Amino acid sequence: MTKSELRNMMKRRRRTLSATRILCYSAIVTEKLLKEDVYRDADVILGYYSISAEVSMDYLFEQARKDGKKVALPVCLPGREMEFRYFDENTELVKGEYGIPEPVGTERVELDGVNALVVVPGVSFDAFGNRIGYGGGYYDRFLKKYPDIPKVMLAYELQKTISVPADGNDIPMNLILTETDRYAVNA
Numbered sequence: 403m404t405k406s407e408l409r410n411m412m413k414r415r416r417r418t419l420s421a422t423r424i425l426c427y428s429a430i431v432t433e434k435l436l437k438e439d440v441y442r443d444a445d446v447i448l449g450y451y452s453i454s455a456e457v458s459m460d461y462l463f464e465q466a467r468k469d470g471k472k473v474a475l476p477v478c479l480p481g482r483e484m485e486f487r488y489f490d491e492n493t494e495l496v497k498g499e500y501g502i503p504e505p506v507g508t509e510r511v512e513l514d515g516v517n518a519l520v521v522v523p524g525v526s527f528d529a530f531g532n533r534i535g536y537g538g539g540y541y542d543r544f545l546k547k548y549p550d551i552p553k554v555m556l557a558y559e560l561q562k563t564i565s566v567p568a569d570g571n572d573i574p575m576n577l578i579l580t581e582t583d584r585y586a587v588n589a
Contacts, residue, residue, distance in 0.1 A: 405567050409534050412526040415560050416455045427581040428458035431556045434579045435521075436465060440552040444519035446472045446511060448486045448551075451495070451503045456523055457556040474511045476540070477504045484540045486511040500538075513548055520545070522575060524555050531574035531587030532566035545573040552576050559583060 403411075419427070435441050447466045449459045463473045467490065474486035478499045487505045489495070495503035511518070522541050524533035533555055535541055545553060553573065559580040568574070578585040 403567070405534055406537070408563060408566070409525045409537065412534070412561055412563070413454065416525070416558065419455055419558065419560075424455055425458065427558055428556075429461055430581040431457055431579045432461045432465070434584065435462065435554065435556060438554075438577065438579075440519050440554060440577065444471060444517050444552075446474060446516055446518040448474050448476070448511065448518055448520040450521065450523045451475055452523075453502055457558065459521070462521070462556075472511075475503075475505050476544075478540060482538055482540055482543065484544050500536075513551065518548075518551050520548075520551050520553050522553055522555050524557060524561070526561050526563050526566060527555055527557055527575070527578050527585070528563055528566045529585050530565075531576065531578065531585065532568040532572060533575055533578075534566055539571065542571055542573045549573075554579065556580075 449463060452458045466473050472488055474488050476484045477487050478484050487508045487510055489505040489508055493505045493508055496506050498504040524535050526534040553575045555575045555578045557578060557580050559582045574587055576587060
C-alpha cells in the first residue's frame, strides 16, 4: 500500500469516531503525556491546531500553561518550511496556507538552549515510531533541523498499521501514545 492510499484509508477510519469518543480519547492520551518525563522536562510545548478528528490539543495546552510552560503553534512558510510561534488564549489566529489557524503577531520560538517537546500530528503510525502526516513534509524538514527535540505523536489506536512505508526523509517519533498503548522508540 502506498503512503497516499494508507493516508486516505486512515483518514476515513478516523472520521468514524464520534465527537464524544474524540474528546474521551484525547483526554486519555493527554493524561498519559502529562506523566512522561519528556513533558515534565519541557519548558515549551510545540503543538498543533487540531483539525479533522485529530487528537484535541486543547487540554494539553491548558494544562501546559497551568504548569508554567509556554505553548506554540506552527506557521507555514514559503518553501514548505515552518516555524513555531508562541500563542495563548488571547492570540489572534488566522487561517494559513492550508486553512489551519496560525498565530499572527507573536514571537517566533527560538529553540537554542530551550527544553522543548514537539507534539507531531499524523494520520497513521506503526510500532517502530514511523508516521504518515498529511504529505507536505513540513514536520520532517523541521525535525531534521532539530534532531535532539523529543518527538511525540498523540493518536488513536485505530490509526496504527503494521508498517508505515518510510524513506530517508521521514523522521520517526520517539514516543507514540494512544488511548490503549504506549510505543516508545528511542525515548
